[in-house]
Amino acid sequence: MxxxxxxxxxxxxxRLHLGNYLGAIKGMIALQENxxxxxxxxxxxxxxxxxxxxxxxxQSDVRGVVLDYLSAGxxxxxxxxxxxxxxxxxxxLSYLFSSVLTVARMLHLPTYKDKLKENPENANMAMLYYPVLMAADILIYKADAVPVGDDQLPHLEVAREVARKMNEKYGT
Structure with a gap:
């Protein structure tokens, strides 16, 4: 199988904190052991x-997350x-994926709207592009499961949409 x-x-x-452990890492460890x-x-x-x-x-924050991953198990x-x-x-891959998504589609995502409302001075293209990069993260590895919080569910839908559009466009 x-x-x-x-x-x-x-x-x-x-650095990671208790919320990260309870909300994500604990589940990551359980999946790792399965x-x-x-x-x-x-x-x-x-x-x-x-x-x-x-x-x-x-850069030390990045290394810190790796160390926290390891120390958590x-x-x-x-x-x-x-x-x-x-x-x-x-x-x-995310750049290629951006060719099948419209800016209007990204602007309508609730996560982007919420971030824009919370902090309009920090709204940047990377924030708008986040779901496209996430689609690449998922599809490059052909992931069967992507455990995410409820706020990320619209981004999973973008990944599905990208996969469908790329398959239609390129016949894969």
Missing amino acids: QKKRVLSGIRATG PEYETLYMVADLHSINTPYDTKTF LNPSKSTIFIQSQVHEHVE
Whole structure:
């Protein structure tokens, strides 16, 4: 039986905390220990730059998430643990995916609208592009499951839409 592939990640916005553990890492560890799954866990550093961040501490924040993953129990002999920006194909594929999505579609996403309402001075193109990059994160690994919070569900729908449109356009 082929294992189901699971992809998950946490943004590198500082050291992880109890909320990260209870909301994500605890479940990541459980999936890692289940022999039915192949688990891929990333430090989503590219997703971290769509909101204000400290350029002086960013690289140490990225390393800190890796260390926190390991100290919490993610095991590199059982899971693939990687830093998103170190896999250049994420950005390359997301650029191709952007050709099948409209700006209007991205502007209508509730997550973007909420962020824009909360903090209009920090609205940038990376924030608008976030779901396209997330689609690349998911589709590059052909993930069967992507555990996310409710706020990310519209982004999963964008990934499905991208997959459908790319398949229609390129016959794959």
